[in-house]
Amino acid sequence: xxxxxxxxxxxxxxxxxxxxxxxxxxxxxxxxxxxxxxxxxxxxxxxxxxxxxxxxxxxxxxxxxxxxxxxxxxxxxxxxxxxxxxxxxxxxxxxxxxxxxxxxxxxxxxxxxxxxxxxxxxxxxxxxxxxxxxxxxxxxxxxxxxxxxxxxxxxxxxxxxxxxxxxxxxxxxxxxxxxxxxxxxxxxxxxxxxxxxxxxxxxxxxxxxxxxxxxxxxxxxxxxxxxxxxxxxxxxxxxxxxxxxxxxxxxxxxxxxxxxxxxxxxxxxxxxxxxxxxxxxxxxxxxxxxxxxxxxxxxxxxxxxxxxxxxxxxxxxxxxxxxxxxxxxxxxxxxxxxxx
Amino acid sequence: xxxxxxxxxxxxxxxxxxxxxxxxxxxxxxxxxxxxxxxxxxxxxxxxxxxxxxxxxxxxxxxxxxxxxxxxxxxxxxxxxxxxxxxxxxxxxxxxxxxxxxxxxxxxxxxxxxxxxxxxxxxxxxxxxxxxxxxxxxxxxxxxxxxxxxxxxxxxxxxxxxxxxxxxxxxxxxxxxxxxxxxxxxxxxxxxxxxxxxxxxxxxxxxxxxxxxxxxxxxxxxxxxxxxxxxxxxxxxxxxxxxxxxxxxxxxxxxxxxxxxxxxxxxxxx
Numbered sequence: 001x002x003x004x005x006x007x008x009x010x011x012x013x014x015x016x017x018x019x020x021x022x023x024x025x026x027x028x029x030x031x032x033x034x035x036x037x038x039x040x041x042x043x044x045x046x047x048x049x050x051x052x053x054x055x056x057x058x059x060x061x062x063x064x065x066x067x068x069x070x071x072x073x074x075x076x077x078x079x080x081x082x083x084x085x086x087x088x089x090x091x092x093x094x095x096x097x098x099x100x101x102x103x104x105x106x107x108x109x110x111x112x113x114x115x116x117x118x119x120x121x122x123x124x125x126x127x128x129x130x131x132x133x134x135x136x137x138x139x140x141x142x143x144x145x146x147x148x149x150x151x152x153x154x155x156x157x158x159x160x161x162x163x164x165x166x167x168x169x170x171x172x173x174x175x176x177x178x179x180x181x182x183x184x185x186x187x188x189x190x191x192x193x194x195x196x197x198x199x200x201x202x203x204x205x206x207x208x209x210x211x212x213x214x215x216x217x218x219x220x221x222x223x224x225x226x227x228x229x230x231x232x233x234x235x236x237x238x239x240x241x242x243x244x245x246x247x248x249x250x251x252x253x254x255x256x257x258x259x260x261x262x263x264x265x266x267x268x269x270x271x272x273x274x275x276x277x278x279x280x281x282x283x284x285x286x287x288x289x290x291x292x293x294x295x296x297x298x299x300x301x302x303x304x305x306x307x308x309x310x311x312x313x314x315x316x317x318x319x320x321x322x323x324x325x326x327x328x329x330x331x332x333x334x335x336x337x338x339x340x
Numbered sequence: 341x342x343x344x345x346x347x348x349x350x351x352x353x354x355x356x357x358x359x360x361x362x363x364x365x366x367x368x369x370x371x372x373x374x375x376x377x378x379x380x381x382x383x384x385x386x387x388x389x390x391x392x393x394x395x396x397x398x399x400x401x402x403x404x405x406x407x408x409x410x411x412x413x414x415x416x417x418x419x420x421x422x423x424x425x426x427x428x429x430x431x432x433x434x435x436x437x438x439x440x441x442x443x444x445x446x447x448x449x450x451x452x453x454x455x456x457x458x459x460x461x462x463x464x465x466x467x468x469x470x471x472x473x474x475x476x477x478x479x480x481x482x483x484x485x486x487x488x489x490x491x492x493x494x495x496x497x498x499x500x501x502x503x504x505x506x507x508x509x510x511x512x513x514x515x516x517x518x519x520x521x522x523x524x525x526x527x528x529x530x531x532x533x534x535x536x537x538x539x540x541x542x543x544x545x546x547x548x549x550x551x552x553x554x555x556x557x558x559x560x561x562x563x564x565x566x567x568x569x570x571x572x573x574x575x576x577x578x579x580x581x582x583x584x585x586x587x588x589x590x591x592x593x594x595x596x597x598x599x600x601x602x603x604x605x606x607x608x609x610x
Contacts, residue, residue: 027437028505039501043600044493047607052343052480090345101600104497108504223486291486293610 030175034310035107035117035162038155041306042120043104045297049097053294059093060086062294066133069141074134081130099123117159124156131296137195143205144196144252145214145284147300154303157192161185161310173263176310186259189311193256193273200249211244212237215283221292233283251276263313270308277304343480344608352601353397359594360390365585379591381423382444385416386594389451393601396454406455413451420445443499443595450492450602457484458609482609489606496606500599507592 028036053059064082067075085092103123106116128134128150135142135150142148163179172178177185204210216234219227237244251272258269281287281301288299363386370380392409395402404412423441436442459482483489584590 032505036498036501036505039504040494040497043497043500043603044607047493047497047600047604050344050348050604051608051610055343055345094345094348104501105504108501108508110505110508226487287490290490290607291610 030312030314031162031164031178031310034158034175034306035113035164037306038120038158038162039104039107041155041298041302042100042107046097046100046104048290048296049093049100051294054093054097054296055090057086057089058294059089060084063131066131066136068133069136069139070133071138074129074138078130078133113164117163121156121159124152124159127152128156137199140202140204142199142202143211143214143284144199144248144300145205145211145280147285148199149192149195151288151297151300151303154192154300154307157188158303158307158310161188161307172314174259174311174313176307185311189259189307190256192307193252197249197252197256200245200252206242206245208239208241210241212239212241218284218286218289222286222289223291226286226291230283230286248276259311266311266313270312273308274305277301277308280304349397352604353394353401355597356390356394356397356601357401358390359597360387360394362585362590362594363387363390365581366591369582369585381419382441383591385420385444385448386598388412388416389447389598389602392451392455393598393605396605406458410452410455413448413455417445417448417452420448437502443503443599446492446495446499447595447598447602450496450606453488453492454483454602454605454609457488458482459484480609483606486610489610493603493606496599496603500596500603503592503596503599507589507596 027033048054060082063085064079067078067082070078100123103116103120106112106119109116132150132152133139135148135153136146137149161176161180165179167179168181169178171182173182174185176189180188199205205214212234215230215237219230219234222230255269255273255276258266258273260266261269278301281299281304285299285301286292288297288302289295290298363383367380367383367387370383391403392413395404420441424435424439424445427439427441428435431439
């Protein structure tokens with residue numbers, strides 16, 4: 001069938017509306033689609049960084065708040081950075097927002113995808129320290145429900161796993177394994193979700209009102225419907241902190257080992273991962289508190305969902321065997337002829 | 341407490357005026373009234389959105405009252421919804437991703453939402469348009485039902501990155517855009533013939549030659565339903581303003597700039 005939709009010079013409405021053209025467009029491959037999702041999240045981060053709050057001293061004070069509870073070797077540079085931001089809020093925040101905008105564009109623009117992903121890893125690590133206090137993982141208040149081990153470290157992890165390389169494509173059984181290999185990808189998954197289970201069982205989260213207070217606290221400043229959701233969830237968790245923490249930790253451990261299970265079981269645990277991440281994103285993080293204003297990113301829940309999708313077992317494993325991947329014009333390609 | 345620096349708002353307002361000017365130029369140069377080019381609706385939408393958004397960003401650029409803009413964009417939304425409906429027959433949900441008009445439907449709907457849901461800051465007292473987002477008006481306007489703003493911002497970000505991906509996508513000789521810019525009319529027609537298709541004036545797509553001898557249609561809407569392939573493949577390097585304005589990358593760039601700016605406005609007014 002020809003890609004030229006109109007024959008005979010008599011165009012129907014559908015032809016005139018361009019259906020013929022768009023029907024020839026093929027969606028990108030799984031890895032490229034996830035790269036684009038990551039780019040969209042960076043774009044969202046960029047516009048969040050342009051909020052008026054970020055151009056004030058309050059942004060610097062917010063950064064300084066992440067130093068609390070951290071060891072001095074971690075906290076001192078955060079405080080130095082926070083003071084710098086307080087004194088040059090407009091200039092530095094404009095630079096921060098623009099960098100994130102460029103990261104988004106760079107990842108979405110195929111010829112620069114490698115450069116942008118590499119830059120995003122460096123940027124994420126810097127923000128993880130100076131902007132998130134290492135995700136508070138060294139503090140007693142760390143919890144998977146409030147974003148530990150830090151949303152931005154998951155950006156870096158996704159950039160590594162979605163790197164446009166196919167060194168391990170022949171043996172990869174899921175997208176995240178194509179660049180780093182199945183074993184490395186599984187270990188990274190295991191470490192991340194096991195660490196979430198560990199954080200869930202920290203003493204502060206096991207207290208009777210620990211989780212309830214955390215969820216209820218997210219209601220402040222939210223729209224009515226979201227505040228109502230948070231308050232109801234907080235009521236359900238009231239005085240159930242220990243039980244809820246244990247249940248959450250068990251679910252997280254099951255998710256952590258899920259990638260080592262046979263494919264049907266692995267799929268089931270990935271569904272569980274998506275559900276847990278969605279619950280965390282909605283109830284624990286209130287969509288990153290974006291609707292309350294002053295948020296810098298959508299927090300970890302959304303990123304955990306993207307991560308789980310990267311581990312979804314593929315039906316056809318080797319991407320290089322795909323006819324579209326083998327040619328430069330194939331839709332699997334994601335930059336300079338590399339396959340995705 | 342300060343607001344967003346004026347230079348940021350001025351930059352985005354200037355970008356929107358540029359989009360409006362470019363789209364107006366496309367409308368004039370392409371003479372849709374003589375050729376029945378259907379992309380006139382898209383270019384026209386970009387002109388109106390560019391002017392309206394510039395007025396939202398900078399108070400002195402405001403033109404029409406919010407109510408008038410709401411009606412204009414409501415009509416535009418209805419038009420693009422109808423176009424998407426026509427495209428969707430037999431294609432299902434996929435049409436939301438790769439349809440010709442669905443991004444413009446989202447853009448128009450977002451504009452309706454912005455003008456309908458905006459709540460001016462107490463200190464602002466402008467009679468027409470909105471107060472603008474600068475500090476001079478006394479505060480930042482906000483949007484009612486901010487969850488809708490968030491959803492629109494996500495959609496706009498998604499369409500923007502997909503557009504960027506399409507623009508930089510694979511082509512026989514480097515990027516897709518390079519091919520669009522360089523392909524002479526006869527190569528396009530030869531490619532069409534090799535692929536077994538025909539190209540007629542007013543056809544719905546332009547084509548490039550693939551190595552295997554087939555043809556690839558340009559996925560970007562700006563190629564133009566109803567626009568002839570040779571016209572859409574006008575060389576960029578020719579240097580004329582006409583070629584530059586009518587190039588598909590220009591229209592796609594306008595759409596990306598529009599989407600990013602709209603997402604920016606929605607988020608900062610939450």
